[in-house]
Amino acid sequence: MIFEADYYQQKAEALHEREREIKAARGEILDRTGLVLATNKTVCTISVIHSQVTDEERVSQVLAKEMEMDLETIKEKVSKVSSREKIKSNVEKSIGDRIRAYGLDGVKVDEDFKRYYPYDELASKILGFTGSDNQGIIGLEVKYEEWLKGVNGTILTTTDARGIELENIAEDRVEPVAGNTLQISLDYSIQNYAQQAAEKVMEEKQADGVEILIMNPQNGEIYACVDVPEFNLNEPFVLNTDVVPKDEEERQDMLNQMWRNGCISDTYEPGSIFKVFTASAALEAGVVSLKDNFYCPGYKLVDDRRIRCARVGGHGSETFMESVQNSCNPAFIEIGARLGTENFYKYFKQFGMMGKTGIDLPGEASAVIHKKENVGAVELATMSFGQSFQITPMQMATTVCSIVNGGKRITPHFGVAVYDENGKKIQTFSYDDGEQIVSEKTSETMQMILESVVSEGGGNKAYIEGYEIGGKTATSQTLPRSANKYISSFIGFTPADDPVVAAMVIIYNPKGIYYGGTIAAPVVKDIFENILPYLGIEKEESVENQS
Numbered sequence: 001m002i003f004e005a006d007y008y009q010q011k012a013e014a015l016h017e018r019e020r021e022i023k024a025a026r027g028e029i030l031d032r033t034g035l036v037l038a039t040n041k042t043v044c045t046i047s048v049i050h051s052q053v054t055d056e057e058r059v060s061q062v063l064a065k066e067m068e069m070d071l072e073t074i075k076e077k078v079s080k081v082s083s084r085e086k087i088k089s090n091v092e093k094s095i096g097d098r099i100r101a102y103g104l105d106g107v108k109v110d111e112d113f114k115r116y117y118p119y120d121e122l123a124s125k126i127l128g129f130t131g132s133d134n135q136g137i138i139g140l141e142v143k144y145e146e147w148l149k150g151v152n153g154t155i156l157t158t159t160d161a162r163g164i165e166l167e168n169i170a171e172d173r174v175e176p177v178a179g180n181t182l183q184i185s186l187d188y189s190i191q192n193y194a195q196q197a198a199e200k201v202m203e204e205k206q207a208d209g210v211e212i213l214i215m216n217p218q219n220g221e222i223y224a225c226v227d228v229p230e231f232n233l234n235e236p237f238v239l240n241t242d243v244v245p246k247d248e249e250e251r252q253d254m255l256n257q258m259w260r261n262g263c264i265s266d267t268y269e270p271g272s273i274f275k276v277f278t279a280s281a282a283l284e285a286g287v288v289s290l291k292d293n294f295y296c297p298g299y300k301l302v303d304d305r306r307i308r309c310a311r312v313g314g315h316g317s318e319t320f321m322e323s324v325q326n327s328c329n330p331a332f333i334e335i336g337a338r339l340g341t342e343n344f345y346k347y348f349k350q351f352g353m354m355g356k357t358g359i360d361l362p363g364e365a366s367a368v369i370h371k372k373e374n375v376g377a378v379e380l381a382t383m384s385f386g387q388s389f390q391i392t393p394m395q396m397a398t399t400v401c402s403i404v405n406g407g408k409r410i411t412p413h414f415g416v417a418v419y420d421e422n423g424k425k426i427q428t429f430s431y432d433d434g435e436q437i438v439s440e441k442t443s444e445t446m447q448m449i450l451e452s453v454v455s456e457g458g459g460n461k462a463y464i465e466g467y468e469i470g471g472k473t474a475t476s477q478t479l480p481r482s483a484n485k486y487i488s489s490f491i492g493f494t495p496a497d498d499p500v501v502a503a504m505v506i507i508y509n510p511k512g513i514y515y516g517g518t519i520a521a522p523v524v525k526d527i528f529e530n531i532l533p534y535l536g537i538e539k540e541e542s543v544e545n546q547s
Helices: 005-015 056-067 071-079 093-101 139-143 188-204 248-259 271-285 320-325 329-350 377-384 393-404 440-455 521-534 541-546
Strands: 017-022 036-048 085-092 107-116 153-158 172-174 181-184 209-215 222-228 293-296 299-302 305-308 316-319 415-419 425-428 470-477 486-494 501-508
Touching: 036 056, 036 093, 056 071, 056 085, 056 093, 071 085, 085 093, 093 107, 188 209, 188 222, 188 501, 188 521, 209 393, 209 521, 271 320, 271 329, 271 393, 271 440, 271 470, 271 486, 293 320, 293 329, 299 329, 299 377, 305 329, 305 377, 316 320, 320 329, 320 440, 329 377, 393 440, 393 486, 393 501, 440 470, 470 521, 486 521, 501 521
Parallel strands: none
Antiparallel strands: 017 153, 036 085, 036 107, 153 172, 181 415, 209 222, 209 501, 293 316, 299 305, 415 425, 470 486, 486 501
C-alpha cells in the first residue's frame, strides 16, 4: 500500500464517487429557409438511489401517482439494491418539477432532452427520428448522426460508505457540448403542399400509395420528398393504420414498412417515363434523328410476341418527335432495336443507372435489370419502353433531370451546411457535378421534344399558360399482369429550355382511370401553379401575348 499508494487512493475514491450523465442537446435540423424541422424538448429522467431512500412506501406512492405507473412495478424498482435505478426517462418537465418539489430522499430528477418535431408527419421518412438514447434511427437523423449528436456531460458526486451523498463537498461537473445544426435543402412550404397534394389524389383514386419528388435539376437539391401515408415523428412506434397486428413480429414488420422510404428503398417498373432514356441514348448514339419517321399499326411483332400499343388502332405514320408525344410503344421498340443491346447497356451505365444515386439517406436500392447476356429481342423491346426491369423513383427522377439540365449527372441530396451552436458555418457540403452523360445538343433536343409532349402531346394536362413545361407521362402494369394493377406517373420540369425545378408524381394502384397523363399530370400542374410563384419563377409575358 505504501509503494502503490496512488493506485489504492484512486480505488478508494472510486468507491465513494457516483457519476451521472447529462445528455447533450442534439443539433437542430433547419429547412432551406431556416425554419426548424427538428428540435429538442426538455424532459426528465427519474431515478432512485436505494441507499439514500428513507421512506420506500412514500417514494413508491408519489412516483406511481405522478407518472401514472403501476405501483407494484415502482415498488420493485425502489426496493432494488443498486447504486442507481432508473425509473423512467423522457418524463415531461412539468411532471419532473412536481416530483422534485416533494423533496424525497434518494429520488433524483435529472433534466435532459427529447427529440421534438414541430410538424408531426411532415417529411417523416426523410427526417427520421431518434431512440430513447437520442441517437438517430432512420433518415437524416442517422445519416448526419456525427454532426448532430453532441457530447454528453457528467456530474460527479461524493458519497459516504453507505452511498449517501455528502452535502458539503462540491460536485464535479463537466458540461455537455451541444450538437451542431444541420441545414437541408427541403422546403417546408413545398413539402407541405406536395404532401397535401399526395394525400388528396390518394384519397380520390383510392390508391395504395403516392410518391412525389421535387428537386432542382441543376444541382440535385431536393425541395420535397413525399411518400404517403407518412407517420407521426413524435410517436414513431404508433402504427398509421387501422390494421391490428396479430403478434409482435408482425407489428415490427408493419413498423419497418411504415418507416420505409419507397422513393429510394423500393424499385418499380418506370414505364414510359423511361422513354426519355431510350430517346436520349438513341440520339447520342446517332441511330435516330428528328427527321426519322415510324409507322404504328397498333402493335409490333417481336419474335413470337405481339406487343400492343396503348392506342388500339395505332398511330399510323409519325415522326420521331410525334412518337415521343404519343408515347408509342411500337416506335420505341424499333428505336430500341436500332440502339441494340450493347448500346442499351452502355448508356444505361453511362447515365449512372447501374449504381446508386449517392443520395444522403440510408437504405438506397439499386436497379434490378436482366444480365446483358440474357437479353433477347423481346427483353430489349420491353426494356425500351420501360418494362421488364426495375429502378427506384429517385433514380428515374435524377436521370431525367440529368438529361435535361445540359447533360451532366447530378447527385440528389438534402444536406446543405452545418452550423455550430453560435450560428457559425463550419461545413458546407459539396457534391460532384458528375460526368457529362449526354451532349448539350442531345439535352437541348430532349428539352424541345419533352416541351412538345406537354404543349401538344399526352402530357397536355400539365400545361400552364405562361410557362414552358417539359414532361413525360407513364402508365405501367405491375406483376403479375393478371392482377390488373397499374402505376401511373408523370415527371415535369420548367422552364423547359433551362430547368430550375422538376416534379415527379407516382400513383400506385389507382382505382378507375389509371393513365398517367390523365391522373398524374394534373397533380404536377397543381403543384407547379402553387410553387412556381413561391420560387420566384414568373410567367413569360411573351408566351401569354402569343396566346
